[in-house]
Amino acid sequence: MSTLLDIRQLSKTFHSGKGSVSALQNINLAVKEGEFITVIGPSGCGKSTLLKIVAGLDVEYDGSVKLNDRDVTGPGIEKGFIFQEPRLFPWLTVEKNIAADLSLHKPEIRKKVDELIELVRLKGFEKSYPRELSGGMAQRVAIARALLRNPKVLLLDEPFGALDAFTRAHMQEVLLDIWQQNKTTMIFVTHDIDEAVFLANRIVILKPRPGTVQKIVPVELLFPRKKSSAAFQELRFKVIGEFEKIEELELVDNGAGI
């Protein structure tokens, strides 16, 4: 498969009145078409910043970010983005939220919206308002809204972070379903190790201050995955091991723990 997203020597520095903070330093990552990447790291490692840069929401960076060999210069529908909160338009019903700026009167849009409602398992809630939905349902609407635009890559910024454990597990299944059916490339930021292992083809582990790639761990487990399986646990320990290395480094660097 060909490379869809190519990140080279990406660095990002935040400037403020008090000085500059390096958020990301020399990030290199090539994402193949159809791949499921999870990005994991402790808070402050710049994982959200990385995602915003790929989305084109933040264009002040050094290095190069190319999607399909074209520089990312701003946001656009080829890069779907799911925020931590669903961020639905409260005045629109579920189906109108999915359509957003597109018209449901167009038969091809209508058809695709209906298909997506089926895909994210929201049949029967087409006419509901966001205030009537649970957190998990609202986030599924947000996913459908992004998918309607046929994004080349779907960027997810801790999308299930605010959900309870059961809903979260369910949403992971739904997302894998969507991924297997649509073959959409996914970049999924999380701070949950189980989630990172459960979903990914490759796990990108970031370490903080400044944000750099600690390690990229390939996950070759077959789908559907069992969180209780020995192979899963082995990978999980491997990722935890990497985090312990980060912590040890922090201790040496700062002379004190976090």
Add this chain to the structure above:
Amino acid sequence: MSASTDMTKPGGYKRTTVFLLGSILPLALLVFWQVLGGLGVISTLLFPTPVTIAKAFGKLAATGELWEHFRISVARAALGFILGGGFGLLCGILAGLFRRTERAFDPTIQMLRMVPSLAVAPLFVIWFGIGEESKVLLIAKGAFFPLYINAFLGIRNVDNKLFEVARVLGFSRLKQLIRLVIPAALPNILLGVRLSVGISWLGLVVAELMASTSGIGYLMSDARQFSKTPVVFVGIIIFAVVGKLADSLVRLMERRWLKWRDNYQG
């Protein structure tokens, strides 16, 4: 939201019950008033009894005089509201959307807002004559500000996170305005409409008191000069009732268009 189409309110009250609840106070007052007037406790010259007022109303209505004045007044208020309110909405949206416009115009508008209508009424007459123009413009001046301020506030209160969503979804500038900014600002805009409608209606009194020969305000000032107190009361009641009806109409729009809101309903 109480926009539920069935007859029951969230609190379990029927619509008729709600209506009756609102009528208790004015009805009790009317009965009390009639009784006191009948007993001679209060002067019927200063406080004509409800029955006398109703008779005066019947007489005015029968000749068609009342309808004519009423029609003219409503036309003035409506025109003033559309002109002032519409312009206020437009300016409020522009100032809300563009910081530069706000900086350039808002200080001036705020100064004009503090000029009382009564103070400029004579000037308006000098500038625009004693015809309809001065009256409509005076009403428009009053109707401008509530819509201007609330449209501005509504736009500045739009959640920045939703703007980020609009960017990610690739909304055009126009779509951003009609699919995000306007709907998000609608609660404030409708509040502005409500206040503007009220001010337009109240502005009639000021407008029709200056050298006017028609309208409910004229009817009242004319009656006052000839000590026809019942007619003054007829005018007051018309102002109260029609004002309330106009307000209810806007609230109906609120209920219909803002049913997506999830707020405390009392």
